[in-house]
Amino acid sequence: MDLRQMEVIVAVADTGGFTAAARRLHVVQSAVSGTVRSLERELGTPLFDRTTHRVALTPAGEAFVPAARATLRAAELTREAVDAVKGQLRGRVTVGTMQGVWAGLHHALAALRTEHPGVVVQLRQAAVADIRQALRDGTVDLAVVALDRQQQRGLTTRLLSREDMVLVASAHRELPGTNPAHEVDLADLAQLPLVDFSPGWAIRYAVDRAFRAAGVERSTTFEVNDIVAAAELVRNDLGVCIMPRSIADRFGDLRQHPFQRHAPNWKIMVVRPPGEAPPAVAALLKHIG
16 A cells, blocks of 8 residues: 555545546546555455445545545655755645635735745635634644634634624614614614624624623524625615624725624634644744734
């Protein structure tokens, strides 16, 4: 068994088929099929169930893939460590992030490229729960995300910023209970059409938590997974939306209303698995925050 065989198995598992895996690996499909058959003979058990419509992992395959993924990553880290000693930092860093959470990440990526052009950065945008799982299984090396205290368990974290959220509404919307400072109360929002983000979004976690703390029940009129879509619904006065001030600032035509109390908030942090950061990851961390 060698690293190339492991790479082929992981590619088939990730892409869901032999043809897609061949495209990823830039080889012909017959080479992928032959590698899989050869390794299955060596192991004495099939790794995939093959049907006319899809390829699925067998129980043996489900056990094999995480171990193979870890072995491939270990081999990469070994090469990176040797390159670092030679003063030629190379390697790959997979960065996770979420919609709305950027925190100047583009500046850090540009600085890393200038300092270490041999380091390849891959960016993965997903919901916070998916990013956290990817950190645990090693498919993401570090992430710039918003996590609550429970979600931080088992990870190395560094706080970048803490930010309160605001209510955004169209200029034509009359809001109940506003004071001279244009502040609103969560209890008054329960009767308004609310534009919410999908479960799994960090904004949704924070908003749900704030309503629970205030003892207010509310219903969602619109549920979206896109910030621009939320802003368009608000702009056309179809609803109101709670979002971080830094995101609300992108939509200058929408009115912002701070909260009198129980303001939803989130903490933006850079997180990674515990232990010493690999050289390429450490080089990027130096430029974040």
